Amino acid sequence: MLAFVWxxxxxxxxxxxxxxxRAGLTMLGxxxxxxxxxAMVSIGEGAKQAVQKQIATMGxxxxxxxxxxxxxxxxxxxxxxxxxxxxxDALELKKRIPILSExxxxxxxxxxxxxxxxxxxxxxxxxxxxxxxIRDWSFSSGGSFTQTDxxxxxxxxxxxxxxxxxxxxxGEEPVGAIIRIKNVPFRVIGVLSPKGQSVQGSDxxxxxxxxxxxxxxxVFGTLFLGSVGGVFVSTERTEDLADAAEQIRQVMRAxxxxxxxxxxxxxxxxxxxxxxxxxxxxxxxTVMLMIIASVSLLVGGIGIMNIxxxxxxxxxxxxxxxxxxxxxxxxxxxxxxxxxxxxxVVGGCIxxxxxxxxxxxxxxxxxxxxxxxxxxxxxxxxFSVVVGLFFGLYPANKAAxxxxxxxxxxx
Amino acid sequence: xNPLIVGEDIWKVYRVGDxxxxxxxxxxxxxxxxxxxxxxxxxGSGKSTLMNILGCLDxxxxxxxxxxxxxxxxxxxxxxxxxxNQQIGFVFQSFNLIxxxxxxxNAQLPLFxxxxxxxxxxxxxxxxxxxxxxxxxxxxxxxxxxxxxxxRVAIARALVTSPSLLLADEPTxxxxxxxxxxxxxILEGLNRDGITVILVTHEVDIAAYASREIVVKDxxxxxxxxxxGRSQVVGA
Ligand SMILES: Nc1ncnc2c1ncn2[C@@H]1O[C@H](COP(=O)(O)OP(=O)(O)O)[C@@H](O)[C@H]1O
Ligand SMILES: [Mg+2]
Numbered sequence: 001m002l003a004f005v006w007x008x009x010x011x012x013x014x015x016x017x018x019x020x021x022r023a024g025l026t027m028l029g030x031x032x033x034x035x036x037x038x039a040m041v042s043i044g045e046g047a048k049q050a051v052q053k054q055i056a057t058m059g060x061x062x063x064x065x066x067x068x069x070x071x072x073x074x075x076x077x078x079x080x081x082x083x084x085x086x087x088x089d090a091l092e093l094k095k096r097i098p099i100l101s102e103x104x105x106x107x108x109x110x111x112x113x114x115x116x117x118x119x120x121x122x123x124x125x126x127x128x129x130x131x132x133x134i135r136d137w138s139f140s141s142g143g144s145f146t147q148t149d150x151x152x153x154x155x156x157x158x159x160x161x162x163x164x165x166x167x168x169x170x171g172e173e174p175v176g177a178i179i180r181i182k183n184v185p186f187r188v189i190g191v192l193s194p195k196g197q198s199v200q201g202s203d204x205x206x207x208x209x210x211x212x213x214x215x216x217x218x219v220f221g222t223l224f225l226g227s228v229g230g231v232f233v234s235t236e237r238t239e240d241l242a243d244a245a246e247q248i249r250q251v252m253r254a255x256x257x258x259x260x261x262x263x264x265x266x267x268x269x270x271x272x273x274x275x276x277x278x279x280x281x282x283x284x285x286t287v288m289l290m291i292i293a294s295v296s297l298l299v300g301g302i303g304i305m306n307i308x309x310x311x312x313x314x315x316x317x318x319x320x321x322x323x324x325x326x327x328x329x330x331x332x333x334x335x336x337x338x339x340x341x342x343x344x345v346v347g348g349c350i351x352x353x354x355x356x357x358x359x360x361x362x363x364x365x366x367x368x369x370x371x372x373x374x375x376x377x378x379x380x381x382x383f384s385v386v387v388g389l390f391f392g393l394y395p396a397n398k399a400a401x402x403x404x405x406x407x408x409x410x411x
Numbered sequence: 412x413n414p415l416i417v418g419e420d421i422w423k424v425y426r427v428g429d430x431x432x433x434x435x436x437x438x439x440x441x442x443x444x445x446x447x448x449x450x451x452x453x454x455g456s457g458k459s460t461l462m463n464i465l466g467c468l469d470x471x472x473x474x475x476x477x478x479x480x481x482x483x484x485x486x487x488x489x490x491x492x493x494x495x496n497q498q499i500g501f502v503f504q505s506f507n508l509i510x511x512x513x514x515x516x517n518a519q520l521p522l523f524x525x526x527x528x529x530x531x532x533x534x535x536x537x538x539x540x541x542x543x544x545x546x547x548x549x550x551x552x553x554x555x556x557x558x559x560x561x562x563r564v565a566i567a568r569a570l571v572t573s574p575s576l577l578l579a580d581e582p583t584x585x586x587x588x589x590x591x592x593x594x595x596x597i598l599e600g601l602n603r604d605g606i607t608v609i610l611v612t613h614e615v616d617i618a619a620y621a622s623r624e625i626v627v628k629d630x631x632x633x634x635x636x637x638x639x640g641r642s643q644v645v646g647a
Contacts, residue, residue: 003529018511321507324468325521325568326496328489404468408507 004331005338012339015311016346023343026307029300030347030387031354034380037293038355041376043362044285046369051278057195057204058271059135061238063245065089065231065252066267084256084265087212087226090128092255093233097247099240104131105212105228109220113208114180115167122163124181124208126215132158134234142175142190150211153218157186158209161194182219186210199274241270297383301391304343308336308395319399320407333400340392341385348384352377413480415576415607416442416465421474423460423630434460436630437474442609444575447602449621449638450611457630458611459580465609466499466578467491479575496524500569500606502579502598506561508553508568514540515549518567525572539567543597559590566597570606577601580611595620 016023067085087105094103106127113120125131132144137158145156157179164174174188195204216222235244245268252266312319319332356377359370423435434457442448450458463469464476467483470491476483479498483491500521501507508517518536527535540549543563553561562582569577579598583591599620602608612618619638626633 001526003532004523004526007523007529014511317507318509321509322520322524323492324466324495324501324507326492326524326572328492328524330489331524405463408468408503 005334008335008338009342011335012342015339016342022307026303026343027300027347027350029296029303030344030384031300031351033293033296033300034348034351034384035354035358036296037289037383038352038372038376038380039358039362040289040292042355042359042370042372043368044282044289045371045373045376046363048279048282049371050369051199051282052275054197054199055271055275055278057136057198058274059232059234060271061235061241062134062271063233063235063241063248064269065233065248066269067229068265068267085228085231086224087228089252089255090228090231090233093231093248093251096251097244099235099244099247100233101236102130102134102234104128104134104232106131106230106232107212107215107220107222107227108229109215111182111219113163113167114183115177118167120163120166122166122206122208124210124215124219126212126220127209128212131232132209134232137195138193139190140193141173142188144190145209145211150213153213154211155184155186155214155218156189156211157181158190158192159188160192160207161205162203163206163208164191181208181210184219199278238272241272245270293383297387300344300347301387304340304388305391305395307343308340308392309398311339312336312395312399316402316407316410319402320404320410323402323404324408329400332402333396336396336399337389337392340396341388344384344388344392345381348381348387351384352380355380414441415444415446415479416440417475417477418465418471419475421461421464421471421476423457423464423469424472434630435464435471438627438630438632440625440632440635442607444607445602445605446607446623447599447621448607448609448623448625449618450609450625450627451613451618452627452633453613456627458627460630461627462578462580462609462611466501466576467494468501492524496521496572498575500566500572500574500577502562502565502569502577502582504581504584506553506558506565506585508561508564510554511552513550513552514545514556514564514567517553517564518571520568521572535571536567539571540564542570543567544593557590558586559593562586562590562594563597566594566601570601575607577606577608579608581613582610583612583614583617591617 065085090103090105094100104127106125108123108125110121111124113122113124129145129147129150140161142158144158145154148154149156159174167179168174168177174191177188178185179188180186192205192207192209198204210219216225233244233248235241248268249264253264256265258264322332356372359372362368363370418438418440421435421438422433425432425434438461450461452458460469464471467478468491470484478494481494483494486494509520515533515536518539519532522532522535537549540546543566545560545563545567548556548560553564556564577598582598583594586594595617598608598610608621610617610621618624622638623636624638625635
C-alpha cells in the first residue's frame, strides 16, 4: 500500500512535470488565495497584537469614569460648565466598593513647559499618586511623587519621554532639573518609561504629571476646587471589572441624585470593553479575509477540477489499460485524487511561501507589524489539502467509474 | 481436472440508440488448461467481444461463463479486476502500453496493483522482459521501441503475474511478418510452459501456431476443430 501511494505520487509529479505550464496556471488560483490569506492574516494579527499592547498600556484591570456633560434643551453644556465629577466622588467609590484596589483621579490641561531656552506646548496632568500606579507607569529614571507631595501641593513633576526629548539636550539628565510650567517652577523628580501610542492614537509619552493639588491650586486656576477630569480605578481580578463598573454606576447615581429615567451624567468604560471594541474591528477584518480566502480557494479548486477533467479525458485509454491489468476503482480514484492533491498542496506551499514573503516585505517596507503564526500556516496548508480532495473527488470518481472496455476503445 | 473455461450459451447484445446489435448469439465453448486456441472469423463477427468476455473485461448479457470454476457473470467490477490481475494476461493489437513510461514500469504495472514491494516488482518485471528478449531495453519508453519490441513489452506485462490464461487479440495485426513470427514464437513458448493461450487472428499462417481453431461468424461458432499445430509440423 505504501509502495502504491509512493509510486502514485511519483507518477503524479511526472505527469504534472510534463505539463509544467498547465500545472502552474492551474495552481495559480491556490497560490494567490493561500498567499493572500497568509499575508493578510499576518498583517491582521500584527495589528491586533499592536492594539492589545496599546490596551495593556492603560494599566491592569482599569475602569475609567468620565464626566459626561448633560444636554439641556438640545444644547450641550460647555466643557467644565457643570461640575459632575469630583475628588469626593472618587473617595466615596473607594469607601463604598471594597473590590476596588486603587482609586485615582486626574485633571488635564495643555500648557507651556519651559526648560531654559527650550519650550514645549503639551498636556499637563494633575494626578493623584495612585493614578500613576493604576496606569502601570514605570520610570526610566527617578521616581513618582508621594502622598506628602500631594498634601503639601509640592512643585514636583514627572516627565514623559516626548517632553524630555523636546526640552532637554540629548544626554542631559532631567531628574533634578528645574522647569517652568506656566511660569511656575517645578523640580523634575522622575522620567516616565515610554508607552507609545494610545488606543485612540495619541502619544502617551507627550505628558507631564504634577500632583493634583498643585495643579488645581497653583497652576490651572480651577474654578471649582475638587472637580476632576476623570477618575481611574482598578480591581484585583479581571473578572470583577463588570461587577465593579455596575457598583460604580449605582453609587454615582445615588450621589448625583439621579432619578429613575434620568440619564447618567458620567461615562464608565472598563478596559475589557475597550478591548472588545477593538476586537470587533478586527473581527470585521477577519470576516472579509474569510470571504477573500473562500472565493480564491473556490476559484483555485474549480481550476483544479477543470484540469483534472481534461486529464481524465486525455488519459481515458491509459485508465483502460490500468483497469485491464487489474487496477480496481479505488486505485484509479486514488491516482487522480493524488494528482489533485499534488496540485493543491504544491500550490498551497508556494502560496504560503509568497504569503510569508509578502508579510515580511510589508514589515520591511511599510513598517507595519506582522505576525506569521504556525497556526495560520497550518490552517492554510490544511485548506489546500481539503480543496484538493474536494475538487479532485468528482473527476477522480469519474475516472474510477469508467468501464474498462469503453476506456480501452476510447480514441 | 475442471476445464479452465466453460462458456454456455453466451449472448452479448449492445444497444446503440434504438438499434440492438447482437454481437454474440449463444456461444458455448469449453477450453482446457494448457490449450493453444486460435479464434478466427471475419471482421465484425464477434471475436473481440468473445475475447473480452473470456478475459473478464466484459460480462455476458445472457448465459454463463465459468473461469476456473468461478461463475463470472455476477461479479462486481472490483472482483473482475482482481481476477484479471491474478489469472489473466492481455495482449492487444495496438500494444496498449502506457505512453512516456519505461518498458520496465509498463511490465511492472500488474504487480503494482497486486501491492508487491517496488523491489519485487522490478525483479519480476526484469525477468519477464528478459524472457521476451528485451534485456537492456528496460528503460526505453514505447516511442523508443519498434512495434515488435512494444508488443514484446506487452507480452512481458501479460506474463509477469504468471497467469493461467493469456489472451491475444490480433497481436500481430500491426506488425510485419518477421516481428509477427517473433511474437508468435514467444506465445508458442509460453504455451509450452503451460499457459493457456487464446489468440484472435484472421491470418491463416498465424492461426497455424495453435492446436485448435474456432471459427466465429455473425456471433456464433461456425466450426471448432483440432489442428495439427505448428510445433508438431515442425517437429515431424
Ligand atoms: N461497444 C459496442 N457498442 C456497440 N456495438 C459494438 C460494441 N462493440 C462491438 N460492437 C459490435 O459487435 C459486433 C462484433 O464486434 P467485435 O467483437 O469487435 O468484432 P471482431 O473483433 O470480430 O471484428 C460488431 O458488429 C460491432 O460493431
Ligand atoms: Mg476485433
